Amino acid sequence: MTEGGLLSNVTFKTMAAENFVCVRLFTTALGGGKAQIRKFLPGISEELCDRLMFQGNALVVITPDGRIVTTPNYEAVEQTKDLKESDVQMNEKIPEGILDLRQVMKNHPARGETLFATPWQFSPAHAFVVSWDDNRRIVAVPSKGGNINPSLKEVLSNEALLKRFQSRYVFVKIGTGHEPPREIQMAIEKAGETGVVILDIPETNKECFGKNTEKKYTGAWPTVRDISPGPHTVASLKNLLGEHYIDLPTYITQKTEKRRREGRKGRTGHESFEELWRSAPASVRRRWTEEQYIDMMSYADKSGRSTQSHR
Amino acid sequence: MKTNFSAAAIFVPIIISLFMGYPKADEADSGGVLGNIPEKINGQWPNDARDTFWYSNYETAARVAKESQRPILMVINRGAVCEV
Incomplete structure (x- = not known):
């Protein structure tokens, strides 16, 4: 990747x-x-x-x-x-x-103020790849040909909400002509036109996301984590997203622990990211926080590259 | 001993700067480590600044670029396939 x-x-x-x-x-x-x-x-x-x-x-x-x-x-x-x-x-x-x-x-410097807009992915397929790639859960909302309920649209474009959660979730509209599996569609229907569905990160394997990009994704789809019928306010959606967002260091640690229990080492050859952080040179510790370092190393672990690739 | 110290003086900064991802020398001509990037707070980047989020649809990205007067940085990645 x-x-x-x-x-x-x-x-x-x-x-x-x-x-x-x-x-x-x-x-x-x-x-x-x-x-x-x-x-x-x-x-x-x-x-x-x-x-x-x-x-x-x-x-x-x-x-x-x-x-x-x-x-x-x-x-x-x-x-x-x-x-x-x-x-x-x-x-x-x-x-x-x-x-x-x-x-x-x-x-070509930036000349205007930062603008916040809901970062919709263009299709569920794209959203699933990004979800897996970035360790982010998915906010899926119903739409009719890409148009979502106006009140839900307004809430989802709230600046304070986006500042907090835009980089912690993947946002996708369902009902744009590229439909996900029936289970997810049923969850969307159950949430109703003002509701949202939180999807988990899709489980996958190297066959699906490895270097051989000719292979099509046939693995497990993201599971439905929560169905939250509307109507939503900014506060209610903040609560919902606050409840389900992934704390990356915790998530990576859990995955690492699971892998360790299964007797598998990370591709970078260490037992855990915490262990790697403890052994990191002083220059790394001065420059990065533990969270940042784990963030990077999680990418390295997925892509099969060693820490050397980041130097 | 003197020779070892000299070698270390040359190579250690190079190794450190490589590990940081960019050469230290380049910081000087841009008026700071990262130009107009927000300062670290208590040694950490503010979360909003650290996390890059990515648009993937033209309509949103083009509007944001125009209204915020920022160039678009588009990564085209021959990534995985999802059959939906």
Whole structure:
């Protein structure tokens, strides 16, 4: 996964959150892929679009008015079919990727106030991948063709609510034409048009999420954790989300303990993340908190990369 | 002994800066460690600043970019497949 490299770096995450509107597309998640790339990059050639779809990981910077920032010289240019692959992508490397983005930030600084908007995923399939990838549970809400109940929409776009929970959950509308399994649909129906359903992180295995991306997901779907009929207020939704959000260090510790009981070691070769933290060099302890370090190492553990990949 | 100390003086800062994910030298020209990133509080990043969250649909991301006048950083990842 991309997150095993540049994107899991604490420096990058902090920088990106403050200076960019961050977008992540899994090209092979159904209900999106090429269609979403086409929306973001309407002018590029079919060939370049295909390359972005299938070449692996790519980073593209787009100005607020929809122009592409070409990476060789960091200038914003109109999208045209003449754009080359080298114009629109950066390699995901540390520290080079960070330095490149810092240069982009200098040339195209954020000029407005931070805006909070409900970060809807474009499909349940995409939401499930992000949920697994980020260790976040899912807030699923009913919709009719993508339109949700106006009062629920207002509550879910509340700034205070989003400040607290937008990065702790994955938000997805059900009823957009890319439907999840029957069990989840039934839960949505039970919640009603002003209700929400909390889904757990999908259980998975390497067959589903490993390097072989040609394989389709046939593993267990996220289970329904809670069905909360509406109508909701900001306070009631805060309570609900506060009850179910995942405390990452605790979650990782529990998973590690489970793995230890089953006689399996982490891919990074340590017994637990706490043990790894205790043995971390002083430079690491000065720079990061335990939570940040565990956060990064959990990505490393998933992606099968060693701690070396973060240096 | 002197030689060992000199070698350490050269390599230790390099190793530390590599582990931090970026070279220390670059901090100087940007006016700080991370430019206009919020300061750490009690040695920790504020949660809101530390966590990157990701949009995945064009409608929301384009609106937020326009209204907040921020560039979009789009990661295109050939990730897993979910058959829904």
